[in-house]
Amino acid sequence: MKRIHVTSREEVLRILGAALPELRERYGVRRLALYGSFAHGQPGPESDVDLLVELERPLGLVFVDLVYDLERKLGRKVELLTFDTLKFNQEHPRYQEIALNIQRTLTNVETPTR
Template sequence: MLKKYAQRISRNRPAQREEVLWLLRHHAASLVQRYGVRTLALFGSVAQGRSRRESDVDLLVQFEPGRPTGMLEFVDLKGWLESVLGRPVDLVTPANLKPRIRERILREAIDVL
């Protein structure tokens, strides 16, 4: 039911910041237990309230130290987030942020976890 709701809202109009935050926080236990997420933050057009129907959801993730976080786990988490939100996700870690935009993203990011 929740997945259908997420897909319905995302296909018919731009993703709304509060809906995305609610969906992610609703799944906080899975993010922590299944994927070892330590922190998760929303940034970009959805966080700023400027998203369009075709906008993806930009998320900044940090994993628990010592947790296996190779490419397979990263891709699995990205796919899971896309199924929960019903739209494409751009998932990055702080280490992957380009230096010229890093400070702005960290300053504007909205904490989910």
């Protein structure tokens, strides 16, 4: 099987959009969004894929399975944060700038329409 190695914002959004129904069913993903270098459209050869997720329920250690599943689908390392973490960081002066930078590039993943 050929290993996928995403190289563009469009590829990431297409692959994740197609996977969203499965991610909802398996992990309770309510919302998934891209930020960072891929969202900017300027990933480098070693760039990871930065994602935010909102979940229906806490996953515990299954959260790690979600990360591995996303990495397998994209062929890149994935940094996965929750929207709750983003909200927490917005409320604390030490992390506000980071949270603002994330919000500036945030792109929601959508299920493709047919």
